[in-house]
Amino acid sequence: xxxxxxxxxxxxxxxxxxxxxxxxxxxxxxxxxxxxxxxxxxxxxxxxxxxxxxxxxxxxxxxxxxxxxxxxxxxxxxxxxxxxxxxxxxxxxxxxxxxxxxxxxxxxxxxxxxxxxxxxxxxxxxxxxxxxxxxxxxxxxxxxxxxxxxxxxxxxxxxxxxxxxxxxxxxxxxxxxxxxxxxxxxxxxxxxxxxxxxxxxxxxxxxxxxxxxxxxxxxxxxxxxxxxxxxxxxxxxxxxxxxxxxxxxxxxxxxxxxxxxxxxxxxxxxxxxxxxxxxxxxxxxxxxxxxxxxxxxxxxxxxxxxxxxxxxxxxxxxxxxxxxxxxxxxxxxxxxxxxxxxxxxxxxxxxxxxxxxxxxxxxxxxxxxxxxxxxxxxxxxxxxxxxxxxxxxxxxxxxxxxxxxxxxxxxxxxxxxxxxxxxxxxxxxxxxxxxxxxxxxxxxxxxxxxxxxxxxxxxxxxxxxxxxxxxxxxxxxxxxxx
Amino acid sequence: xxxxxxxxxxxxxxxxxxxxxxxxxxxxxxxxxxxxxxxxxxxxxxxxxxxxxxxxxxxxxxxxxxxxxxxxxxxxxxxxxxxxxxxxxxxxxxxxxxxxxxxxxxxxxxxxxxxxxxxxxxxxxxxxxxxxxxxxxxxxxxxxxxxxxxxxxxxxxxxxxxxxxxxxxxxxxxxxxxxxxxxxxxxxxxxxxxxxxxxxxxxxxxxxxxxxxxxxxxxxxxxxxxxxxxxxxxxxxxxxxxxxxxxxxxxxxxxxxxxxxxxxxxxxxxxxxxxxxxxxxxxxxxxxxxxxxxxxxxxxxxxxxxxxxxxxxxxxxxxxxxxxxxxxxxxxxxxxxxxxxxxxxxxxxxxxxxxxxxxxxxxxxxxxxxxxxxxxxxxxxxxxxxxxxxxxxxxxxxxxxxxxxxxxxxxxxxxxxxxxxxxxxxxxxxxxxxxxxxxxxxxxxxxxxxxxxxxxxxxxxxxxxxxxxxxxxxxxxxxxxx
Ligand SMILES: [K+]
Ligand SMILES: [K+]
Numbered sequence: 001x002x003x004x005x006x007x008x009x010x011x012x013x014x015x016x017x018x019x020x021x022x023x024x025x026x027x028x029x030x031x032x033x034x035x036x037x038x039x040x041x042x043x044x045x046x047x048x049x050x051x052x053x054x055x056x057x058x059x060x061x062x063x064x065x066x067x068x069x070x071x072x073x074x075x076x077x078x079x080x081x082x083x084x085x086x087x088x089x090x091x092x093x094x095x096x097x098x099x100x101x102x103x104x105x106x107x108x109x110x111x112x113x114x115x116x117x118x119x120x121x122x123x124x125x126x127x128x129x130x131x132x133x134x135x136x137x138x139x140x141x142x143x144x145x146x147x148x149x150x151x152x153x154x155x156x157x158x159x160x161x162x163x164x165x166x167x168x169x170x171x172x173x174x175x176x177x178x179x180x181x182x183x184x185x186x187x188x189x190x191x192x193x194x195x196x197x198x199x200x201x202x203x204x205x206x207x208x209x210x211x212x213x214x215x216x217x218x219x220x221x222x223x224x225x226x227x228x229x230x231x232x233x234x235x236x237x238x239x240x241x242x243x244x245x246x247x248x249x250x251x252x253x254x255x256x257x258x259x260x261x262x263x264x265x266x267x268x269x270x271x272x273x274x275x276x277x278x279x280x281x282x283x284x285x286x287x288x289x290x291x292x293x294x295x296x297x298x299x300x301x302x303x304x305x306x307x308x309x310x311x312x313x314x315x316x317x318x319x320x321x322x323x324x325x326x327x328x329x330x331x332x333x334x335x336x337x338x339x340x341x342x343x344x345x346x347x348x349x350x351x352x353x354x355x356x357x358x359x360x361x362x363x364x365x366x367x368x369x370x371x372x373x374x375x376x377x378x379x380x381x382x383x384x385x386x387x388x389x390x391x392x393x394x395x396x397x398x399x400x401x402x403x404x405x406x407x408x409x410x411x412x413x414x415x416x417x418x419x420x421x422x423x424x425x426x427x428x429x430x431x432x433x434x435x436x437x438x439x440x441x442x443x444x445x446x447x448x449x450x451x452x453x454x455x456x457x458x459x460x461x462x463x464x465x466x467x468x469x470x471x472x473x474x475x476x477x478x479x480x481x482x
Numbered sequence: 483x484x485x486x487x488x489x490x491x492x493x494x495x496x497x498x499x500x501x502x503x504x505x506x507x508x509x510x511x512x513x514x515x516x517x518x519x520x521x522x523x524x525x526x527x528x529x530x531x532x533x534x535x536x537x538x539x540x541x542x543x544x545x546x547x548x549x550x551x552x553x554x555x556x557x558x559x560x561x562x563x564x565x566x567x568x569x570x571x572x573x574x575x576x577x578x579x580x581x582x583x584x585x586x587x588x589x590x591x592x593x594x595x596x597x598x599x600x601x602x603x604x605x606x607x608x609x610x611x612x613x614x615x616x617x618x619x620x621x622x623x624x625x626x627x628x629x630x631x632x633x634x635x636x637x638x639x640x641x642x643x644x645x646x647x648x649x650x651x652x653x654x655x656x657x658x659x660x661x662x663x664x665x666x667x668x669x670x671x672x673x674x675x676x677x678x679x680x681x682x683x684x685x686x687x688x689x690x691x692x693x694x695x696x697x698x699x700x701x702x703x704x705x706x707x708x709x710x711x712x713x714x715x716x717x718x719x720x721x722x723x724x725x726x727x728x729x730x731x732x733x734x735x736x737x738x739x740x741x742x743x744x745x746x747x748x749x750x751x752x753x754x755x756x757x758x759x760x761x762x763x764x765x766x767x768x769x770x771x772x773x774x775x776x777x778x779x780x781x782x783x784x785x786x787x788x789x790x791x792x793x794x795x796x797x798x799x800x801x802x803x804x805x806x807x808x809x810x811x812x813x814x815x816x817x818x819x820x821x822x823x824x825x826x827x828x829x830x831x832x833x834x835x836x837x838x839x840x841x842x843x844x845x846x847x848x849x850x851x852x853x854x855x856x857x858x859x860x861x862x863x864x865x866x867x868x869x870x871x872x873x874x875x876x877x878x879x880x881x882x883x884x885x886x887x888x889x890x891x892x893x894x895x896x897x898x899x900x901x902x903x904x905x906x907x908x909x910x911x912x913x914x915x916x917x918x919x920x921x922x923x924x925x926x927x928x929x930x931x932x933x934x935x936x937x938x939x940x941x942x943x944x945x946x947x948x949x950x951x952x953x954x955x956x957x958x959x960x961x962x963x964x
Contacts (some may be wrong), residue, residue: 067855154857315503331897338890363885368880369958372951373549375636390872397879398850401843404886415813422903467856476851 009072010079011054017080018046021130024087026128035124046083048411069149070473071374076141077462081106084134093124093224103446103454107133110465111142111349113319113436114457115224116446118225125208128225132212139219139349140189142465143253146347147179155467156399157357157392160383161254161346188256193218194247202422203237220349222319222436227444231322235307239305239322243312250277250316250344273345273356274383280355284311288332295329315339316345317351319436321339326443333439337426340435351464352432359390360396402468407432410460417453427453431460487544491554492561500529502619503612504833504948506569512606516608520572541648551631552955556948558623563588563940566616575606577848584938585928590616593946595704595801595918596939598928600707607690610707614694621701621831622671624947625735628829630663637949638881639839639874643736643828660705661755667742670738675700678727685719699727704801709926712791713804720802721787725794729763732798732826754866755827755838762837765791767820770814771936777811785798797821799833801918810927815921819908822917833946835885842870842878884950889914892942900933909935913942 021043028036064072084105090094096104100116101419106130107114117264120128197214203208209225214225226232228240249272259267268274288311292303310325314336326333343352363381370379381388407428414424419441426438427449441448449457463471473479510518546554566587570578578586582598589596590613602610633643683689691707698705707716712724733756741749748791750756770793772786786875792807794800796818808815825834845863852861863870889910896906901923908920909931923930931939945953955961 063904070854080889152855208639245604284642330900334897334903335894337893364876365880365884365887366879366958368884370960371877371960372552372636372955373961390876394846394872394879395850395853396876397883398846399874400886401879401882402847403849404848404882405843411815412817415816418812421816421907425903469851473851473854476848476855478852479855 004057004060005064006068006071006075007053007144008057008060010055010075011050011052011062013076014046014050014079014083015054016027016050016138017083018050021046021087023133024126024130024249026130028124030255032094033124033126035038035091035093035126036443038087038092039126039130041090042083042086043073045086049083053356055134058402066152068469069153069478071152073145073149073470074462074466074474076145077109077465081109083451084109087127087130091124091127094127097451099451099454103458104131106222106458106461107436108221109138109141110434110461111135111138111219111221111351112431112434112447112461112464113216113429114442114461115223115436116449116454118227118445118447120225129208129212131223132215132221132225133222135219135221136215138217138380139221139463140186143185143189144182145348147254150470152468154395155469157171157360157396158467160356160386160392169255170186185253186259187317188253188260189218192245192249192256199241199245200238203241205238206236209233213242214245216320217242217318218349218353220246220251220316220318220434221345222317224320229321234477236305237307239309242281242320245309246312246316246318246320247281249318250348250350252345252347254347255345256344258263270384273359276359277345277355279356280339280342281312284315284336287335288336292328297328311336311339314435315342317343317433318437319430321341321437324443325437328431337429337439340429340433345435348389351432353433357396357399359383360393361400363398364393372475399468402472403432406463406468413456414453417450417456419449419453423449426455428460432464434461434464484568486542487546488500488541488553488557489535489855490539490542490548491546492557492627493532493534493539496528496532496561496565497536497557498532499565499619500525502615503528503569505615506608506612509611510606512760515575515606515608517569517573517575517608520569520574521608521612523572524565524595525788527568531565542862544658545939548634552952552961553634555627555631555635556944556956559591559944559947561590563591566591569609569612571814573606573609576609576856579933581933583934585940586613587616588940588943589918590705591620591623591705592943593617593620593701593703593833594913594914594916594943595914595944596696596928597918598931598936598944600709600927600929602707603632603904611690611694613705614697614703614707617701617703617705618675618697620947621697621703623667623755624831625667625671625829626664629667629736632949633951635952636877637951639842639878640828640949642838642870646757659686666739667735670742671700671736672732674727674738678723681723681727682720685723686717687715687720691715695724696727698802699724699800700731700831701835702728702731702798702800702826702916704795704799711803718787724802725790727799728800728802729760731800732759732830732832736827736829737827752866757838758841759827760820761838763794763797766797766818770818774810775816779810793818793821795822796917799825799915799917801912803919806925808886808921819911822911822915823916833914835882835915838865839878839881841865842875843882846875846879881950884954885914888950889947892938895938896935899932899938901931901935905931909939910942913939915948916943916946 003282019037025036028039070272079101087103088094088101105166123354150158194213196217197210200210200213212225255271259265269352285308289303289307292298292307293300298306306323309322313320317340327338341352344350345355346354346356367379367381381393410428411424414427423440423442426440427442430436430438437443484610488596504523507521508517510521563584563870568584570583571585585598624759632640675696678699679692682692682695694707735755739758741747765789771785771789774780774789775782780788788805791804795802799822823834825836826832828838829835849861849863863875892910893906896909905924908922909924912918912920919925
């Protein structure tokens with residue numbers, strides 16, 4: 001590890017992040033909500049720390065190498081969460097403990113959307129705006145990293161995408177890839193956000209709420225400016241806009257780029273992962289809507305609207321709510337919750353294991369069965385016309401297994417801190433899948449969860465966002481050798 | 483599929499099974515418990531069905547092929563459970579419904595040990611004896627199949643054991659392998675049972691109870707002749723004998739064979755799976771005993787005795803009980819329950835995923851991490867001195883994933899039938915791991931579970947006993963082609 005180059009990158013990152021504290025300061029001044037000093041303090045602390053890290057290293061000309069990508073990616077979320085927590089700590093209005101502030105900031109940046117705050121409707125606008133903006137920044141952050149860095153690191157089979165990314169590819173240096181790719185992706189991300197915000201505004205939200213919810217929608221974040229989430233607006237039009245933009249935001253942004261470049265909307269259906277994603281949504285919708293209507297939980301039109309909203313919100317791991325799906329009959333809450341393990345497509349801001357991996361697990365499972373019947377046959381696994389290498393197959397299997405094992409370990413620790421089974425099981429699931437709401441005591445918010453459990457859940461959010469392996473690699477002694 | 487040869491095998495199997503109804507008939511006559519007619523009726527029905535299947539096919543000289551092994555193995559448990567249920571249906575004393583009778587018989591034969599009967603202490607001796615004997619038969623059945631057939635079928639990586647089995651190996655014909663291997667394994671199984679029974683008897687059990695519990699111990703079955711299970715005897719000596727024989731019975735029987743042939747007890751520790759198994763037991767014991775003592779749940783000596791008994795009983799998937807571990811503090815019940823997913827060693831009567839697979843999953847997980855750090859290195863996975871092939875690696879990963887997916891699917895169905903989360907989660911776990919007791923409503927017995935749920939749990943027991951894939955293969959259209 002070359003710490004000076006990593007210090008330089010972190011320094012630049014913090015200086016850039018400090019700039020993102022300017023908009024909430026302006027919001028505070030605009031609304032006279034008396035929180036501008038909190039943001040200014042956080043701004044200076046972040047900027048100065050960034051300068052201190054950057055200054056001794058500014059004339060270092062080393063390039064980041066592939067392997068440094070693990071550390072930079074992990075530090076991106078860990079360090080930004082610490083500095084991002086500052087305004088929550090300084091603000092008298094939110095007055096969060098350090099634990100709560102870090103939890104809230106990390107939940108925002110990882111686009112998890114789990115909140116420890118009750119009484120959102122009474123918070124200063126600047127704090128509300130800042131939470132939404134954290135998600136938006138976290139969203140573009142993970143998309144750029146997923147498209148530009150993860151395929152090169154080969155995390156959990158993501159080397160599949162190595163050849164497909166926009167921008168120069170064959171290079172082993174990270175920086176040019178990131179800047180080129182980031183530009184293209186940011187334009188798409190911004191376009192989606194602006195369109196979504198205009199749609200919300202047109203449908204009746206205030207401009208403030210429209211921008212805030214567009215941030216959280218496109219980032220698959222799920223933070224809201226109201227305790228009642230999107231349900232606050234009680235508007236069919238807004239629900240439908242949210243459903244459409246959640247589905248769009250769950251699609252691979254490299255695929256959005258292809259569609260935009262080729263001006264061909266058919267590419268969505270031609271892409272195997274996107275086709276699988278849309279199929280899973282249709283499957284989930286049929287079961288949810290059908291079962292809601294069959295059990296007389298809602299009338300037909302409400303079953304459609306509310307069922308679609310909740311299913312899409314959980315499956316894409318957005319986590320917005322318009323109704324309390326946790327009280328729906330028998331298996332439905334857990335089934336819907338299980339869809340969050342699928343999550344969005346790779347290279348979106350969605351959480352979960354990602355559709356591509358679930359699709360490969362299905363295909364690989366069927367191959368294992370067919371191999372038993374024909375032990376000597378060579379049965380390739382294909383994604384589209386591409387044959388998947390054994391290395392990818394093993395990486396995907398391994399990803400699934402390590403995901404499940406980490407899940408169980410964290411759940412046992414949460415039980416040890418005194419949480420009940422439903423809460424422990426779903427809190428870990430909601431955090432590792434970057435979903436947000438769970439069942440039991442964490443159906444609405446995480447305010448009742450004890451402090452040690454909150455730190456475990458912070459780890460879960462980070463683990464999920466970093467595709468498990470980026471974080472686990474850092475615990476391997478082999479990583480730190482040489 | 484050649485149905486005539488399979489009919490012949492089933493015919494022979496049923497005729498043999500009918501003979502096992504003679505001992506309980508004799509027990510009934512000895513104790514004058516008025517149940518002998520139930521057993522005689524079951525005997526004749528089974529014998530005649532066997533004859534009807536066998537007679538038209540007796541001069542067929544075809545050999546069973548490897549691929550027929552899937553169907554024969556699956557039918558072994560499914561068909562024997564149906565006929566094994568007859569005495570429970572006929573007996574006025576037990577008077578079980580068809581569902582309950584099949585559940586109880588399958589639970590016995592798969593050595594799960596989940597029971598729907600409350601009031602064991604008041605049942606006729608012959609019925610009690612018969613339940614214990616079902617487990618004993620199921621135990622030797624799975625051991626023979628695991629040693630002789632599963633390695634050839636290559637289920638979930640078990641081709642690892644292909645070269646190690648006693649008896650002729652290179653042959654593609656099933657019959658000679660089975661008879662040769664079965665003899666050697668049966669001698670070991672019988673020796674363990676007799677020793678265990680004598681020990682129980684010497685420690686104060688009645689001869690009847692000693693034989694019955696020896697059956698259930700060596701088969702990793704967990705059925706008891708008392709509602710209070712082994713706790714009924716309230717004897718330290720009996721607890722310790724049970725612990726020792728549960729640990730012994732959880733070891734690979736092919737390894738027992740090696741130790742016996744080479745007269746070298748060191749082979750136990752030289753065997754990588756057995757070493758891992760003993761290490762996991764020590765790990766589980768340390769946590770359980772330490773936490774029980776630390777939380778003042780028991781005094782030091784009781785923490786040792788009761789903690790060891792419950793941990794070994796659940797980890798080996800025996801399912802005997804001397805105390806209600808489900809009320810132990812915070813994470814301990816779930817942690818202990820999780821150990822049942824490891825289960826015994828391959829080629830024992832133990833359930834769970836088997837120690838060898840858990841060991842491989844650990845090694846494979848670490849390899850995946852190291853591969854990320856050194857993408858171009860070739861990192862072999864070794865079991866002892868043997869390198870594990872990629873095919874085995876993929877099969878083990880696949881086994882784990884399919885296990886988890888089947889688990890979740892069955893749990894959702896159970897929730898749909900109205901069970902609560904804890905009960906649904908642990909009932910599936912207790913059945914797919916062939917463990918027996920769960921938490922929640924199924925901590926003591928399964929009498930309160932609804933009928934559809936019982937059938938799902940029957941499927942779970944069968945799925946676990948058949949190493950998942952043997953059963954899933956039968957649902958593949960490719961299997962039935964040609
Ligand atoms: K989310
Ligand atoms: K058992």
